Amino acid sequence: MDFMTSVGVWVAAFLTLSIFSFLYKDNPFYKFAEHLMVGVSAGYWVILLFYNVLLPDAIDPLFTEGKWYYIIPLILGLLMWTRLFKKTAWISRYPLAFYLGIATGVAIPLEMKAKVIEQLYGSVGLVAQMHEMDAGFGTVINNVVILIGVFSSLIYFFFSKEHTGITGRVSQVGIGVLMIGFGASFGFTVMARVSLLIERVQFLLFEWLKFGA
Amino acid sequence: MKRQIPLTIIFILGLFMVFQYFVPHETSEFLYEFIALDWPPIIGVFALALGIISLVRVSIKRVRTRDENWQYALVTLIGLAAMLTAGLPWFGGQTSPVVQWQFDFIMRPITATMFSLLAFFIASAAYRAFRARSVLATLLLLSAVIVMIRFFPMGPFTEPAAATADWVLNYPNLAAKRAILIGVGLGIVSTALKIILGVERSYMGRD
Amino acid sequence: MNFFEKMFAIDRRWVYLALGLAILISLLIPFSIPIPISEEAQNIYDYVDQLEPGQAIHLALDYDPSTLAELHPMTLAILKQCFANDVDVVITALHQFGPGMAAAAIDTAVARHDELTGEQMESGEDYVFLGYKPYPALIILGMGQNYRIPFPADYYGVMLDSLPMMQDIQNYDDVEAIINVSGTSATDWWIAYGQGRYNVPLAIGVTGVMATDYYPYLQTGQIFGILGGLKGAAEYETLVGTPGKAVDGMKVQIVAHLIIILFIVIGNIGYFSTRKRRGGAV
Numbered sequence: 001m002d003f004m005t006s007v008g009v010w011v012a013a014f015l016t017l018s019i020f021s022f023l024y025k026d027n028p029f030y031k032f033a034e035h036l037m038v039g040v041s042a043g044y045w046v047i048l049l050f051y052n053v054l055l056p057d058a059i060d061p062l063f064t065e066g067k068w069y070y071i072i073p074l075i076l077g078l079l080m081w082t083r084l085f086k087k088t089a090w091i092s093r094y095p096l097a098f099y100l101g102i103a104t105g106v107a108i109p110l111e112m113k114a115k116v117i118e119q120l121y122g123s124v125g126l127v128a129q130m131h132e133m134d135a136g137f138g139t140v141i142n143n144v145v146i147l148i149g150v151f152s153s154l155i156y157f158f159f160s161k162e163h164t165g166i167t168g169r170v171s172q173v174g175i176g177v178l179m180i181g182f183g184a185s186f187g188f189t190v191m192a193r194v195s196l197l198i199e200r201v202q203f204l205l206f207e208w209l210k211f212g213a
Numbered sequence: 214m215k216r217q218i219p220l221t222i223i224f225i226l227g228l229f230m231v232f233q234y235f236v237p238h239e240t241s242e243f244l245y246e247f248i249a250l251d252w253p254p255i256i257g258v259f260a261l262a263l264g265i266i267s268l269v270r271v272s273i274k275r276v277r278t279r280d281e282n283w284q285y286a287l288v289t290l291i292g293l294a295a296m297l298t299a300g301l302p303w304f305g306g307q308t309s310p311v312v313q314w315q316f317d318f319i320m321r322p323i324t325a326t327m328f329s330l331l332a333f334f335i336a337s338a339a340y341r342a343f344r345a346r347s348v349l350a351t352l353l354l355l356s357a358v359i360v361m362i363r364f365f366p367m368g369p370f371t372e373p374a375a376a377t378a379d380w381v382l383n384y385p386n387l388a389a390k391r392a393i394l395i396g397v398g399l400g401i402v403s404t405a406l407k408i409i410l411g412v413e414r415s416y417m418g419r420d
Numbered sequence: 421m422n423f424f425e426k427m428f429a430i431d432r433r434w435v436y437l438a439l440g441l442a443i444l445i446s447l448l449i450p451f452s453i454p455i456p457i458s459e460e461a462q463n464i465y466d467y468v469d470q471l472e473p474g475q476a477i478h479l480a481l482d483y484d485p486s487t488l489a490e491l492h493p494m495t496l497a498i499l500k501q502c503f504a505n506d507v508d509v510v511i512t513a514l515h516q517f518g519p520g521m522a523a524a525a526i527d528t529a530v531a532r533h534d535e536l537t538g539e540q541m542e543s544g545e546d547y548v549f550l551g552y553k554p555y556p557a558l559i560i561l562g563m564g565q566n567y568r569i570p571f572p573a574d575y576y577g578v579m580l581d582s583l584p585m586m587q588d589i590q591n592y593d594d595v596e597a598i599i600n601v602s603g604t605s606a607t608d609w610w611i612a613y614g615q616g617r618y619n620v621p622l623a624i625g626v627t628g629v630m631a632t633d634y635y636p637y638l639q640t641g642q643i644f645g646i647l648g649g650l651k652g653a654a655e656y657e658t659l660v661g662t663p664g665k666a667v668d669g670m671k672v673q674i675v676a677h678l679i680i681i682l683f684i685v686i687g688n689i690g691y692f693s694t695r696k697r698r699g700g701a702v
Contacts, residue, residue, distance in 0.1 A: 004310075008318035015319065019326035023333060023436050035285040037323040039272075039292025040315055042265050045516050047300035051307040052519075052552045053258045056573050057251070073252040077259035084266070090215045093417055095256050097219035098226065100416065102249045104405035105230025106561065106613070111405075114612035114642065115398025119391050122640035142384050146639075149388020150395075157396050174392070179349050181389025183356025184381055184632045188649060190335055190361060192490060192628030194443075194676040195650040197332035198669040199489030200325060201443050211448065234617075242565075250562035250569055254555050261554060307519070307551075308576055316520035324485040324517070332676075333436040340435055340683035341428070344691045354684070361677050364651055364670065366453050375456060382635055391636040 013208040016200060123150055149177040220411045227409035269293070292319075356381055424690030439679055446675040453671045455663075460638065461655040464599065464623045464645035465501070471596055473506035476589060478620075480600040480610060481525065482556070484517035487603030487627045492525060493653040493666035494601050494625040499529035501660045502547075504537075508585050509547040510567070510595060514556040514606055519575065522549060543576065544583040551575030557609045564592050564618040592620040597644075601625040607634070615642055625652060 015036075018029035058074050061067040076095040082088035126143040129135060155167060156174030163171045205211045230249060233241045268289070275286035298304070299311035306312075345351040363378030365371070407413035468477065479498060483491045502509045513522040526549060530541045541547060550571040553559045562570040567589065573579050580586045588594060598620055600610045607624050615622040621644055624634060628649025637643045647656055650673060653666035 004314060008314055012318040012322035016322045016326045019323060019330070022330065024433065031282070031285050032288055033323050034327075035288040036292045037320060037327075038268070039289035039294075040296045040319050041324075041517060042268055042289075043293040043296025043300070044312070044316060044320065044520070045261070046265060046297060047307050047312060048516065048519060048552050049258045049261060049554065051300075051577075052575075053254050053554065058255050060572075070255075073255040076252075077256040080256065080259040080263060081266075083263060089418065093215070093219040094222070095260075096416065097222040099253050099256055099260075100408060101223040101226025102230055102253055103555075103557065104223070104408045105227035106234075106249070106557065107405045108227075108231050108402055108409075109234040110612045110616050111398055111401045114608075114616045115394050115401070118616075118640045118642055119395050119398075119636055122636070123391070125640075142380075145384045146388045146391075149385055150391050153389055153392030154395065157392065175349055176352055177385050178389045178392070179352040180356040180381060180385040181393075181632065183353040184360045184386040185629070186353070186357040187360025187363075188628040188631050190339070190357075190628075190677065190680055191649050191651065191673060193329075193332040193335045194673055194680075195489045195628065195669060196325065196329035196487075197439075198443055198447070198650075198672045198676070199665065200322075200329045201440075201447055202665060202669070203322070205444070205447055246562075246565050246569055250558055250565065253558055254553050254570070257555050306577075308523075313520065313523060316517075317524060320517065320520065321485040321488070325488055328486040329489075333439060336439045336680050336683060337432045337435045339680050340687050341432075343684050343687060345688055346691075354688075358681060358684070361681060364453075364456070365674055365677070371456075379458070382632060383639070386632050387635040387639060390633050394633075394636055 009208055013204060016204060020200075123147060148173065153177050216414075216417065219417065220414075224409055224411065227405075356386075422694070424686075424693055427686065427690060435683065439676060442675050442679050443672055446672045447668075451671060452667075453674060455651075455654045455658045455667060455670060457655050457659060458652075460646040460648070461652055461659065462645075464498075464625075464647065465656065465659040467597060467621070467623065467644065468498070468501050468507065468599075469505065471505060471507045474508065476508035476510060476585070476595045477502065478510045478512070478592070478595045478598040480598055480602070480606070481511060481513050481522045482515045482518055482606035483521060483601060483603035483627075484515050485521065488521060489669070490627050490650045490653055490666075491601050491603055491625060492521065493650075493664055494647050494656055495522075495525045496529055496532075496664070497653070497656040497660045497662070497666075498599060498601070498625075499525065499547075500532065500662060503529060503533040503541055504660075506546075508589075510589065511547060511549045512559075512563070512571075513549075513552050514559060515602075515604055516552070516554065519552045523575070544574070544578065545585055548580075548583055548585050549575045550580075556606045557613055560609050560613045561617065564614065564620075566591050592618045595620065597621040597623060599623045599625065601647075603627045603630070611637055611642055623647075625656075 015033045018033040021027055022030040058070050062070045062074070076098060079095050080092050082091040123146065126146055130140050130143050152170045152174035154174070156163075156171040156178065158171075161167055226249075229241070229244070233245050233249075237245075272286040272289050274280075275283045276290070280286070296312065296315055299309055299315060300307060304311060343354060343357075345354050359374075359378050359381055363375050365374065367374060404413065408416070471477070479495070479502075481491075481495055499509065501507075511522055511526065513519045515521075526547065533539060533541055543549065550567065551574065553570050559570045567586070568580050571580060574583065592598070592614065598610065598614055600607055600622065602610075602624065603626070607626055607630065610622060610624070614620060622642070623645035624643055625647035626634060626649075628651075631646060631648030631652070634643065634646055638646060647653060650666050650669050654663075654670045657664050657666050
């Protein structure tokens with residue numbers, strides 16, 4: 001390991017312990033690390049935006065390749081900064097409108113397809129699958145679970161009709177299905193959170209203190 | 214001028230993008246590639262920079278006025294300056310080893326540790342709040358525990374436990390998440406339509 | 421105050437200490453647990469494994485250090501498999517703190533491959549790292565038309581047209597699949613805008629928090645595999661034959677999970693015992 005890496009590991013260990021100290025209570029070490037991170041990551045982002053967007057997409061085409069029309073997005077971008085002053089803030093609506101128009105227009109057909117149509121199509125496919133001659137009893141039951149689950153959960157989200165009578169009972173089933181879904185998410189979330197902690201302890205033990213090395 | 218023109222821009226561009234998806238004509242393809250996909254990131258950079266400008270403004274003000282805890286604002290500014298200096302073209306830009314060093318040994322440990330604190334909080338929350346108060350809460354709890362023990366080596370119970378968890382994930386969980394997904398999808402599409410048609414204008418701010 | 425009421429009155433820092441110690445001790449004790457492979461992970465491995473040398477995949481790395489514990493081992497294992505099979509890799513990082521992670525992962529994977537085989541993987545020939553751009557949705561669409569629209573040059577500033585590997589790669593038609601390793605909503609965009617618009621086969625490696633949300637896409641075939649959290653990472657490490665940080669972490673997971681389940685059980689016993697005493701009024 002070269003010198004800079006060794007120094008780096010010590011710095012990283014100090015910062016890791018500084019953040020962990022928050023578990024006891026808020027303190028200057030935690031605050032120091034937190035503020036340092038804000039500064040360093042802001043700087044990192046500026047670097048990325050400059051070298052990955054401004055330089056190759058605007059400055060190079062404009063000044064070295066002579067593509068004069070790249071002045072348009074550049075000006076539109078600069079107009080965003082009119083927000084910094086109250087009187088001129090309305091001008092920033094122009095570039096914002098340009099971006100929003102494109103982003104929303106793109107979203108409509110694609111989000112509809114991925115999140116709604118494909119999902120309904122997938123559910124209808126389950127019915128077709130059950131019709132097949134060799135569909136086993138298990139497949140039928142499982143597919144019915146999905147179909148009833150999706151339908152009843154959608155009824156639960158359907159607020160245009162009061163949840164009483166049959167609608168109420170179906171939506172109760174829906175909440176039950178949603179609870180199973182949220183439970184599964186919780187189970188996975190426990191694993192996720194613990195993973196992050198394990199990795200930090202692995203770093204402290206094996207990379208910094210070199211246990212078992 | 215202040216409202217009508219932006220609304221018109223959104224309407225025209227929004228409709229163009231929707232139609233472009235269904236009718237990929239040569240001209241529309243050109244406009245799509247050239248303007249819609251190439252320009253917004255350039256414009257966006259300036260919007261993103263706004264956040265950084267205001268961070269610098271606030272930090273400088275805190276240091277100048279010797280605000281409570283102003284020293285930490287100074288730490289932020291020093292961190293920013295250190296990273297920016299390392300990223301100057303003369304030091305190798307974004308691929309400079311000093312930039313990568315600061316990323317690996319400052320940003321990486323702090324961010325990773327900050328999020329690892331959540332492990333402690335979720336353990337404490339499980340202890341204090343995860344109760345089988347009702348049938349629904351019991352369903353939530355059971356499903357969570359089934360998923361949590363799915364990779365435990367438990368002798369003859371290992372296989373059935375894993376199979377049960379797989380079933381929960383692939384059937385009831387799938388149904389719940391699909392219903393949510395359909396709801397989210399319809400929400401995104403209706404919000405997008407509202408923006409294009411000028412019904413939703415809150416992004417414009419007041420005046 | 422009965423036993424359980426006393427238990428609940430303890431400072432939460434004792435709970436923290438119990439969890440912390442459990443993780444620390446179980447990491448230091450050498451033991452291992454079997455890692456059963458799920459179908460969702462096996463699918464991804466098999467797909468990459470049947471690719472011919474020279475074919476390409478796109479590895480979209482959209483995560484920052486906050487989720488590195490789960491996602492970094494996945495990236496390393498996938499890169500190992502691609503390098504070993506001589507599959508070309510196009511790499512992007514669309515999270516604002518992602519390029520640092522991606523660059524570190526590439527360096528590690530290249531060094532490990534060199535150590536293992538003595539073969540040096542070259543940027544531009546065996547892999548291409550395109551770097552970062554903001555606004556992932558539009559960038560994903562842009563690459564679907566042509567990689568050169570959002571990325572005229574790679575992360576190191578070399579023009580794409582001058583890279584040997586990119587000569588035959590124009591857009592998603594020229595990669596066999598996209599594998600998105602992600603800790604953000606970028607995955608939704610890869611599904612809706614990448615797979616949805618350009619019909620490219622897509623698999624995902626996501627954090628545990630996100631994993632359960634993507635099962636509907638698996639059933640519809642919009643994605644062909646999921647690596648979920650540290651377990652997914654451990655499965656892939658096992659599949660490629662180099663158990664690492666994720667496999668090691670899974671043994672600790674069991675201890676940590678047991679402790680948390682124990683907390684839940686104690687909490688519930690306490691809840692029911694005090695409820696009975698108060699006549700079920702809680």
